[in-house]
Amino acid sequence: MFSRKNTAERTAAQAWDYLSSAMTTAAESTKDAGKHTADLASAKAAVASSKAAKLADEASRRSSKLATQAGKRGSKFADRASKRSSKLADRAGKKSGKLADKATTKLNAASDEAWARANLAANALAGRKPGLPWGLIVGATLVGVALGWAAASTARAALERQAENEELELAETAIVVTPTYDN
Structure with a gap:
């Protein structure tokens, strides 16, 4: 009914279509994961920075109240409060950076694996044998x-x-x- 040549050509065409869709899917999933990672990291950083800003505002309000009430002691408290608020802001920045680094590491590992598999499939379809x-x-x-x-x-x-x-x-x-x- 069908000759072997037509079957082989049909099989090669199906394999090529499958490989093309797999590579496209891998690229899209990598791109989506990157966007998701960036969105997640920026959201975490925004939350952390807004908390730090709120804490800094609260500390500055309290320090200004204390400064007006206590004179010299108030200025010392204001200095302490500003130092603490800057430390909190630094911590929030470091934590958001660490979260972004972890997400990037996971994304890179997944994308490297996807590209390696896609390249092996492309080499197999091209008729190249894997190295010894x-x-x-x-x-x-x-x-x-x-x-x-x-x-x-x-x-x-x-x-x-x-x-x-x-x-x-x-x-x-x-x-x-x-x-x-x-x-």
């Missing part, structure tokens, strides 16, 4: 050479010991005959 694991081959060869050397050394030593034992045994059991001349 030369490191594994060389390592296995070196282990084989080491085991062969150890076996040969052990066998040679065993043969030498056996030859020495046979020589000693022969020397112990040998009968020495000395010729005598009768005249």
Whole structure:
């Protein structure tokens, strides 16, 4: 009914369509994840900075009240309050930066994996074979050479010991005959 050539062409076309859609999906999901990460990080940073700003405002209001009420002591309290508010703002900035870094790390790992798989699929469709694991081959060869050397050394030593034992045994059991001349 269908010739093999048509089936092969149809299979290749389906595989190419699947690969194209997979690469497009990977790119879109990476882009969406990046946008989501950026939105999430900016939202967290905005919340943290608004909290820090509220705390700073509250601290400055309290410090101004204390400053008007206590004179010299009020200025000291105002300084302390401003220092604390700046520390809180720094903490909020650091936490939002850490959250953004974690999200970026997870995004990079996922996108790298997606691109690696898409490239392997594209290479397979193009007819390229994956490379040989030369490191594994060389390592296995070196282990084989080491085991062969150890076996040969052990066998040679065993043969030498056996030859020495046979020589000693022969020397112990040998009968020495000395010729005598009768005249």
